[in-house]
Amino acid sequence: MSARKPIRKAVFPVAGLGTRFLPATKAIPKELLPIVDRPLIQYAVDEAREAGIDQIIFVTGRGKTAIVEHFDIAYELENTMVERGKSLAVLDATRAVPGDIITVRQQVPLGLGHAIWCARAIVGDEPFAIMLPDELMVGTPGCMAQMVEAYNQVGGNLISVLEVPIEQVPSYGVIDPGAVLEGFGGALTEVKGLVEKPPLDQAPSNKIISGRYILQPEVMRTLENQEKGAGGEIQLTDAMARMIGTQPFHAVTFAGRRFDCGSKVGFVEATLALALEREDIGADVRRIAERLLRG
Secondary structure (H helix, E strand, C coil), X not given: CCCCCCCCEEEEECCCCCHHHCCCCCCCCHHHCEECCEEHHHHHHHHHHHCCCCEEEEEECCCCHHHHHHCCCCHHHHHHHHHCCCCCHHHHHHCCCCCCEEEEECCCCCCHHHXXXXXXXXXXXXXXXXXXXXXXXXXXXXXXXXXXXHHHHXXXXXXXXXXXXXXXXHHCEEEEEEEECCCCCCCEEEEEEEEECCCHHHCCXXXXXXXXXXXXXXXXXXXXXXXXXXXXXXCHHHHHHHHECCECEEEEECCCEEEECCCHHHHHHHHHHHHHCCCCCHHHHHHHHHHHHHC
């Protein structure tokens, strides 16, 4: 097996305005809204670190500086906590090593593909991960760790997919699957094509694309010359589709759960599900939920 460049960098597109969560996101980035007591972005960054990724690239926009500040040292807060005898362990995951977090600006909202292209100078000639924080992926190991394990075996490009009931397929992008690779428990599938929100009778599968990618740097050159697609935006899906057939392309079926925190219902579902699993508050939350449901 030839040596492959490791996945060291992950791009987080966080420039969106979060209009579906107004007025909460008028002054606070959507990515900092908490699922119980951890901001949404923290879950994604922790997932990346678990997978061995040590360079976090935030593609931000105006009004998003608080995301970077979340991963900075807060001297006044920490000194106050020490003086009051409180443990700083709760802040450990929020401290970044200098140089581990880099930000670039997406000055014009031209879509996900354009946001990824904005990070081209930092990505350079290395394969890299893309993580959409709106998609909260819960599993052991995490979604990106499962993808890196697969990448170490097959290389090339990978996307995370989840199987959903067939009637939900028209709401998502799905893969046109090829052969299932042996030795991965049926979790690794060749990708022959990508279809965005197909009609039910034309859906090639029920495997939806779920917000985690490992791509080769050539995608940046594809994006650079790409015309605008759906919605007048530069679509990442279009760029990936053009690469299929020229490079290895596989889908990893994630062994875990996905919460769509880009929607209010999904955000509430994630909050409730994770709160119920907490040792410190789970029992109390369950009693509250049962009482509310009884009316």
